[in-house]
Amino acid sequence: MRKHVVIIGGGFAGLYAAQSLRRANVDLTLIDRRNFHLFQPLLYQVATGGLSPADIASPLRGILARQKNVRVLQGEATQLDAARRRLRVGESWLNYDFLIVATGSKHHYFGNVQWAHAAPGLKTVEDALTMRRNVLSRFEQAERESDPRRRRALLTFVIVGGGPTGVELAGAVAELAKHTLKHNFRSIDPATAEIVLVEATDRVLSAYPPELSAKAEKSLQRLGATVHCDTLVKHVAEDHVVIARDDGETVVPTCCVLWAAGVTASRFGGRLAAAVGAETDGSGRIYVEGTLTLPGHKEIFVCGDLAHIEQEGQPLPGLAPVAMQQGAYAAKVIRNRLRGKTTPGFHYRDWGMMAVIGRAAAVAQIGPLRLGGFLAWVAWLFIHLINLVEFENRVSVLLQWGWNYITRNRSARIITNDQLLMQEITENRPLDRGDGDRRARSTSSSCQGPC
Amino acid sequence: MRKHVVIIGGGFAGLYAAQSLRRANVDLTLIDRRNFHLFQPLLYQVATGGLSPADIASPLRGILARQKNVRVLQGEATQLDAARRRLRVGESWLNYDFLIVATGSKHHYFGNVQWAHAAPGLKTVEDALTMRRNVLSRFEQAERESDPRRRRALLTFVIVGGGPTGVELAGAVAELAKHTLKHNFRSIDPATAEIVLVEATDRVLSAYPPELSAKAEKSLQRLGATVHCDTLVKHVAEDHVVIARDDGETVVPTCCVLWAAGVTASRFGGRLAAAVGAETDGSGRIYVEGTLTLPGHKEIFVCGDLAHIEQEGQPLPGLAPVAMQQGAYAAKVIRNRLRGKTTPGFHYRDWGMMAVIGRAAAVAQIGPLRLGGFLAWVAWLFIHLINLVEFENRVSVLLQWGWNYITRNRSARIITNDQLLMQEITENRPLDRGDGDRRARSTSSSCQGPC
Numbered sequence: 001m002r003k004h005v006v007i008i009g010g011g012f013a014g015l016y017a018a019q020s021l022r023r024a025n026v027d028l029t030l031i032d033r034r035n036f037h038l039f040q041p042l043l044y045q046v047a048t049g050g051l052s053p054a055d056i057a058s059p060l061r062g063i064l065a066r067q068k069n070v071r072v073l074q075g076e077a078t079q080l081d082a083a084r085r086r087l088r089v090g091e092s093w094l095n096y097d098f099l100i101v102a103t104g105s106k107h108h109y110f111g112n113v114q115w116a117h118a119a120p121g122l123k124t125v126e127d128a129l130t131m132r133r134n135v136l137s138r139f140e141q142a143e144r145e146s147d148p149r150r151r152r153a154l155l156t157f158v159i160v161g162g163g164p165t166g167v168e169l170a171g172a173v174a175e176l177a178k179h180t181l182k183h184n185f186r187s188i189d190p191a192t193a194e195i196v197l198v199e200a201t202d203r204v205l206s207a208y209p210p211e212l213s214a215k216a217e218k219s220l221q222r223l224g225a226t227v228h229c230d231t232l233v234k235h236v237a238e239d240h241v242v243i244a245r246d247d248g249e250t251v252v253p254t255c256c257v258l259w260a261a262g263v264t265a266s267r268f269g270g271r272l273a274a275a276v277g278a279e280t281d282g283s284g285r286i287y288v289e290g291t292l293t294l295p296g297h298k299e300i301f302v303c304g305d306l307a308h309i310e311q312e313g314q315p316l317p318g319l320a321p322v323a324m325q326q327g328a329y330a331a332k333v334i335r336n337r338l339r340g341k342t343t344p345g346f347h348y349r350d351w352g353m354m355a356v357i358g359r360a361a362a363v364a365q366i367g368p369l370r371l372g373g374f375l376a377w378v379a380w381l382f383i384h385l386i387n388l389v390e391f392e393n394r395v396s397v398l399l400q401w402g403w404n405y406i407t408r409n410r411s412a413r414i415i416t417n418d419q420l421l422m423q424e425i426t427e428n429r430p431l432d433r434g435d436g437d438r439r440a441r442s443t444s445s446s447c448q449g450p451c
Numbered sequence: 452m453r454k455h456v457v458i459i460g461g462g463f464a465g466l467y468a469a470q471s472l473r474r475a476n477v478d479l480t481l482i483d484r485r486n487f488h489l490f491q492p493l494l495y496q497v498a499t500g501g502l503s504p505a506d507i508a509s510p511l512r513g514i515l516a517r518q519k520n521v522r523v524l525q526g527e528a529t530q531l532d533a534a535r536r537r538l539r540v541g542e543s544w545l546n547y548d549f550l551i552v553a554t555g556s557k558h559h560y561f562g563n564v565q566w567a568h569a570a571p572g573l574k575t576v577e578d579a580l581t582m583r584r585n586v587l588s589r590f591e592q593a594e595r596e597s598d599p600r601r602r603r604a605l606l607t608f609v610i611v612g613g614g615p616t617g618v619e620l621a622g623a624v625a626e627l628a629k630h631t632l633k634h635n636f637r638s639i640d641p642a643t644a645e646i647v648l649v650e651a652t653d654r655v656l657s658a659y660p661p662e663l664s665a666k667a668e669k670s671l672q673r674l675g676a677t678v679h680c681d682t683l684v685k686h687v688a689e690d691h692v693v694i695a696r697d698d699g700e701t702v703v704p705t706c707c708v709l710w711a712a713g714v715t716a717s718r719f720g721g722r723l724a725a726a727v728g729a730e731t732d733g734s735g736r737i738y739v740e741g742t743l744t745l746p747g748h749k750e751i752f753v754c755g756d757l758a759h760i761e762q763e764g765q766p767l768p769g770l771a772p773v774a775m776q777q778g779a780y781a782a783k784v785i786r787n788r789l790r791g792k793t794t795p796g797f798h799y800r801d802w803g804m805m806a807v808i809g810r811a812a813a814v815a816q817i818g819p820l821r822l823g824g825f826l827a828w829v830a831w832l833f834i835h836l837i838n839l840v841e842f843e844n845r846v847s848v849l850l851q852w853g854w855n856y857i858t859r860n861r862s863a864r865i866i867t868n869d870q871l872l873m874q875e876i877t878e879n880r881p882l883d884r885g886d887g888d889r890r891a892r893s894t895s896s897s898c899q900g901p902c
Contacts, residue, residue: 035591036865052503054863061635062864071637074591090595125867140486140525144541184512186522412505413513414487415525416576 002027006096008077010037010060012320013102013304013327020331028070035074047131048172049413055397080275098299100330105305108264115236119257133415138256142188153253155193158241160233161261162199164355170197171357174223180410195225202229212363215372219357269306281308290345291333301330354380453478457547459528461488461511463774464553464755471782479521486525498582499623500864506848531726549750551781556756559715566687570708584866589707593639604704606644609692611684612712613650615806621648622808625674631861646676653680659804663814666823670808720757732759741796742784752781767799805831
């Protein structure tokens with residue numbers, strides 16, 4: 001009887017685990033709520049109109065079509081019965097011999113869930129399209145706005161969190177405002193937009209070497225963005241944020257806050273911890289042993305953003321390369337066990353870190369090398385492209401990149417999925433109504449107050 | 452004082468009118484609810500996972516960035532005061548000297564609005580993504596389904612309406628099922644899917660010459676689709692449709708109905724007709740004079756799908772070339788009037804009609820030529836590509852087409868915007884709940900009953 005390996009999550013960890021078990025004598029089931037693998041490191045490009053969702057997403061069934069030992073199941077794992085080694089998906093139970101949990105993380109508002117509406121995060125395709133809609137709509141609203149104070153608020157963009165996502169978002173929004181939208185408006189000059197990056201620690205990219213942080217900050221400033229370090233966000237509303245430093249609090253009028261600050265364990269992570277009584281860290285990540293298994297459950301692996309494992313005294317960061325290596329490692333442990341062999345503990349090989357800031361500017365640390373500027377950007381482009389899963393995605397992204405680079409264009413800057421528009425269209429509402437315009441405005445902007 | 456021309460709608464008619472007034476001594480305002488021009492003839496490719504929305508959409512501001520005499524306004528025209536020559540947009544009134552109304556059409560259920568949910572139409576980007584989600588989700592559900600009767604219903608796709616959109620949709624869904632999804636599933640064979648095209652008249656593409664209709668029908672049959680002519684849809688439900696022919700009614704179990712049957716005037720069309728007391732035809736289209744103006748209102752033009760004008764005893768069809776020529780014509784009339792000249796009435800130059808059916812098969816009538824098969828497909832591809840507005844769009848679409856052609860892939864087959872998933876993610880719902888799986892299923896499928 002072949003062993004059954006169940007993998008939850010088709011992100012980097014889950015997909016690499018599945019592919020590494022290609023030739024193993026096991027049956028595999030890969031469960032994901034979505035039907036695609038998402039290349040999350042480029043999600044900020046979707047949020048800022050540079051790429052389309054399908055450019056960075058590949059259908060899981062397509063990727064695994066020819067791997068005969070794997071079955072893909074679109075669904076949500078809702079319950080774990082670790083004692084009987086079974087998992088509830090939809091209406092049925094699935095038995096497993098090995099379970100790989102790679103459900104990742106979601107964004108987190110540090111107990112302020114009420115900020116979610118005014119300050120969307122960036123984890124899913126839908127998040128990215130929401131951000132895109134918010135950013136682009138603010139320029140549209142500013143063009144229609146006559147009050148200069150309100151117009152200023154509409155043209156102020158606050159990015160919370162100075163990690164790679166926050167830095168890349170700030171750079172891309174600055175590019176959009178200063179270059180891409182040039183000549184697009186008649187009443188406003190988009191180049192006057194203010195882009196404010198707020199970071200709680202003393203430097204951006206705090207997980208990178210300090211000199212790269214300094215380079216990133218300089219690149220952002222060159223693009224016209226303002227960086228506030230040692231600064232906390234105290235309050236987020238539809239028309240302003242309150243930021244605090246040692247010397248006091250400041251109210252920043254803004255109608256567009258992008259959240260890139262905190263992550264917490266995915267929902268299934270909580271279920272898993274509760275079901276087996278696993279210990280979690282402050283972000284909900286689950287402490288795993290050296291073989292990425294749960295204490296007392298050698299058959300359950302946790303990989304990727306959901307796993308808490310330390311190396312040289314530091315927890316490994318929630319990055320794609322860590323997830324890929326962990327997924328492949330879990331697969332290796334399973335292959336070895338089936339042959340009665342043991343496996344040395346997981347060791348992350350750090351090939352480097354990078355972040356891109358606007359057009360042809362990036363920072364990178366590759367082994368002993370620390371790059372900035374154009375060279376880092378080319379390295380970044382190259383590494384991201386070879387990691388994009390499907391061939392066609394790569395060519396398409398490369399093409400759009402080349403085009404965007406030459407023209408400073410962002411061709412995917414279309415505002416879609418405006419809920420009100422959709423409703424009106426499908427519901428066939430009566431044609432004439434006095435308050436139509438006002439409602440259309442306030443709802444489509446999802447912004448009250450001065451916006 | 453320069454005359455002010457207001458154009459409502461950034462589709463083919465409105466955009467061509469604006470561009471044709473590039474060198475005219477007028478101020479232009481182009482109003483659209485969306486921020487982009489949509490290449491509607493390729494929308495069915497978005498609906499079937501071949502292209503991304505941004506591939507067939509170009510931001511209006513980008514297209515018109517360098518045309519200094521035009522201002523783009525994202526908003527909805529809600530009220531017309533024809534006597535004072537002004538238009539309400541948002542909270543303000545806009546005065547005009549000339550008004551070009553090009554707000555197009557929307558789909559229409561012949562008085563059965565309740566069918567809209569089970570049988571989405573195809574007019575907007577959101578419509579296309581809804582269709583894509585429905586089509587792809589049915590295969591996912593079928594893979595999980597054990598009851599063979601339900602599985603059959605999930606793998607039956609009914610397309611209502613045998614015009615170009617219906618024929619192209621049927622061809623694309625057949626391609627998807629028979630070729631693209633090969634090897635993607637383990638419990639079902641997607642090639643067993645049934646694709647049923649229902650047409651009320653005695654042939655598909657009834658506006659085309661009969662021999663092209665016959666070719667199209669043959670192409671569809673070769674792809675495995677079934678064509679029912681002289682057949683009416685009597686009822687649409689979540690899990691079946693009732694179709695009727697002279698010899699009686701048949702119940703077809705299906706969980707996916709795609710609506711490509713009727714169109715009616717856009718909302719503003721109704722407002723316009725009411726405001727000036729204009730006469731409309733059975734589809735709500737407005738009868739215009741030979742110069743595309745309203746009787747009694749020489750300063751108001753109606754162009755594109757919204758206009759009813761006859762040529763050789765037949766009303767002109769709602770096609771992109773008609774809209775383009777009408778938009779350019781209205782601009783010409785305005786230019787002439789400013790110079791005190793008159794313009795002969797509008798005459799549509801018919802360059803031909805075409806429709807594509809699956810991979811490398813199309814039908815086309817170009818002047819005296821009637822093409823079928825690969826040659827028609829190449830002509831179709833060429834004509835559509837040169838008409839796509841932005842350069843980058845063209846290259847990107849050509850590339851995806853080439854890739855799809857070689858591999859039979861449809862790389863944009865990702866299921867997005869699943870409302871329930873989005874809600875759960877943003878609302879941070881409690882982690883464990885007994886009924887989670889069931890709710891996730893029924894809502895994400897937007898299908899009750901056997902689905």
